[in-house]
Amino acid sequence: MNRNELFELIKRKKSYLCVGLDSDIDKIPKHLLNAEDPVFEFNKQIIDATLPFAVAYKPNVAFYESRGVAGWNSLVKTIEYLNNFGNEVFTIADAKRGDIGNTSKMYAKTFFENMNFDAVTVSPYMGSDSIEPFLQFPNKWTIILALTSNKGAANFQLARQNFLETLEKLGIRSMIRKRLYERVLEDSQEWGNVDNTMYVVGATKSEFMDSVRSFVPNHFLLVPGVGAQGGSLKEVSEHGMNDHCGLLINSSRGIIFASNELDFAKVAAQKANEIQKLMEDFLIAKKLI
Amino acid sequence: MNRNELFELIKRKKSYLCVGLDSDIDKIPKHLLNAEDPVFEFNKQIIDATLPFAVAYKPNVAFYESRGVAGWNSLVKTIEYLNNFGNEVFTIADAKRGDIGNTSKMYAKTFFENMNFDAVTVSPYMGSDSIEPFLQFPNKWTIILALTSNKGAANFQLARQNFLETLEKLGIRSMIRKRLYERVLEDSQEWGNVDNTMYVVGATKSEFMDSVRSFVPNHFLLVPGVGAQGGSLKEVSEHGMNDHCGLLINSSRGIIFASNELDFAKVAAQKANEIQKLMEDFLIAKKLI
Numbered sequence: 105m106n107r108n109e110l111f112e113l114i115k116r117k118k119s120y121l122c123v124g125l126d127s128d129i130d131k132i133p134k135h136l137l138n139a140e141d142p143v144f145e146f147n148k149q150i151i152d153a154t155l156p157f158a159v160a161y162k163p164n165v166a167f168y169e170s171r172g173v174a175g176w177n178s179l180v181k182t183i184e185y186l187n188n189f190g191n192e193v194f195t196i197a198d199a200k201r202g203d204i205g206n207t208s209k210m211y212a213k214t215f216f217e218n219m220n221f222d223a224v225t226v227s228p229y230m231g232s233d234s235i236e237p238f239l240q241f242p243n244k245w246t247i248i249l250a251l252t253s254n255k256g257a258a259n260f261q262l263a264r265q266n267f268l269e270t271l272e273k274l275g276i277r278s279m280i281r282k283r284l285y286e287r288v289l290e291d292s293q294e295w296g297n298v299d300n301t302m303y304v305v306g307a308t309k310s311e312f313m314d315s316v317r318s319f320v321p322n323h324f325l326l327v328p329g330v331g332a333q334g335g336s337l338k339e340v341s342e343h344g345m346n347d348h349c350g351l352l353i354n355s356s357r358g359i360i361f362a363s364n365e366l367d368f369a370k371v372a373a374q375k376a377n378e379i380q381k382l383m384e385d386f387l388i389a390k391k392l393i
Numbered sequence: 394m395n396r397n398e399l400f401e402l403i404k405r406k407k408s409y410l411c412v413g414l415d416s417d418i419d420k421i422p423k424h425l426l427n428a429e430d431p432v433f434e435f436n437k438q439i440i441d442a443t444l445p446f447a448v449a450y451k452p453n454v455a456f457y458e459s460r461g462v463a464g465w466n467s468l469v470k471t472i473e474y475l476n477n478f479g480n481e482v483f484t485i486a487d488a489k490r491g492d493i494g495n496t497s498k499m500y501a502k503t504f505f506e507n508m509n510f511d512a513v514t515v516s517p518y519m520g521s522d523s524i525e526p527f528l529q530f531p532n533k534w535t536i537i538l539a540l541t542s543n544k545g546a547a548n549f550q551l552a553r554q555n556f557l558e559t560l561e562k563l564g565i566r567s568m569i570r571k572r573l574y575e576r577v578l579e580d581s582q583e584w585g586n587v588d589n590t591m592y593v594v595g596a597t598k599s600e601f602m603d604s605v606r607s608f609v610p611n612h613f614l615l616v617p618g619v620g621a622q623g624g625s626l627k628e629v630s631e632h633g634m635n636d637h638c639g640l641l642i643n644s645s646r647g648i649i650f651a652s653n654e655l656d657f658a659k660v661a662a663q664k665a666n667e668i669q670k671l672m673e674d675f676l677i678a679k680k681l682i
Binding site for chain 1: 549553
């Protein structure tokens with residue numbers, strides 16, 4: 105799905121909600137455990153119920169991988185099911201991959217070619233050639249970790265670096281201090297562009313959203329952490345939205361595990377609908393719909 | 394396997410060679426493609442042939458994942474086969490994982506609990522709470538990316554940061570410049586220790602080995618890049634070895650794809666034996682055997 109198609113989808117659904125399919129088999133409703141593939145059955149019902157309110161779905165690969173071959177089967181069935189909806193859903197493999205070139209190429213093939221996800225999350229620690237193989241796939245998206253929502257983000261991402269930069273207008277070289285995540289935002293724009301790169305920016309760091317937007321005003325951002333991790337939808341939307349919306353805001357546990365009774369899908373839909381209504385207001389306020 | 398057991402294994406085999414099982418189905422000998430599971434058959438023959446010369450095996454998870462469920466089956470069969478050898482082999486899942494705490498916990502469970510690998514490689518970008526869940530598993534090893542062997546390592550890992558540090562003896566606070574990978578080496582020692590943490594240090598950066606050892610004199614290092622990536626075994630061994638050896642040096646393509654004819658396993662054994670002999674000399678020179 106390309107950038108305009110994603111924007112059209114957002115306007116059509118009046119939503120920029122991404123539902124995180126962190127489908128832990130130990131947390132899904134017990135009555136599903138008799139199904140042939142309980143996790144897929146859970147995902148299918150969650151997707152069917154929340155589809156009017158969500159533009160994107162994001163399986164968290166760890167929760168599938170941890171179940172071995174059975175888990176990979178659930179993941180494959182889930183993405184195949186999502187792919188049936190064509191341009192009605194944007195799909196993200198939350199995999200946090202990244203390795204030397206020939207290995208990143210295999211990861212890109214896994215998620216883009218074999219499973220046909222629209223996007224995959226990657227870690228920038230290994231630099232340009234660990235990211236570039238992902239960027240080679242047309243109409244696919246590489247979502248680079250920039251500023252994550254966990255406390256460990258402070259360890260390295262927020263650390264400041266000094267480096268020389270030439271001030272173009274004056275022609276002088278000056279020492280500039282930038283945080284690591286700012287440098288990731290800046291350098292990675294030499295590898296990708298607004299049509300194939302997004303960034304992970306944690307909602308719980310919305311005080312940093314203005315800084316992020318000063319580096320990447322036009323990119324889409326994947327914002328985790330609204331819900332269980334306590335981010336603020338309002339703050340993120342007001343500070344992060346651009347003229348293509350430019351936001352996909354994720355909620356996982358707050359939607360999919362809102363109930364673990366027979367009514368889980370209905371309750372998930374209610375929670376998704378509540379968020380969608382708020383998002384609709386922010387899209388109207390920004391005059392995008 | 395604990396640190397002393399690993400050291401004993403190294404002394405017994407007179408080797409610190411790790412064989413990288415980057416078992417790309419498109420590169421394995423054609424005559425194996427008729428086997429029920431060609432990749433597992435390839436791995437099994439490589440392992441059997443190289444076992445006298447190698448202390449560790451490192452499946453590169455991307456090459457398995459990219460084949461979906463069939464690939465995960467090959468990976469599971471490979472680790473089960475390796476686990477039969479008990480303390481005769483140290484096993485590493487080269488997975489480069491790392492995510493928020495509850496997700497890292499699932500990745501740790503995947504590799505340590507379900508598959509019983511001795512070690513897994515992780516990316517430090519997300520900081521302490523992305524690493525700590527891996528460190529909870531007794532007798533298991535977390536191998537943190539520090540300085541990798543690819544050109545992209547220069548993008549962020551080598552970038553220098555200024556930060557305040559208290560000079561203990563003098564009690565004054567001073568501005569210190571450190572590269573990101575140095576900071577990773579330093580900070581991560583607060584989370585783990587020499588008995589559960591190793592670091593990835595690229596052989597093609599052996600000019601940095603002295604710097605690495607000034608931060609982590611006693612840790613084991615996993616060194617990729619000897620062979621196809623052109624690192625120097627001599628330089629790494631002379632600058633990197635400590636009193637527990639402290640090195641696992643990997644070769645993947647240079648061993649496993651040295652021949653793709655009927656004799657591939659025999660040629661792999663010859664290549665592994667050549668490296669082992671050199672390693673034996675370095676261990677003798679260091680008076681470890």
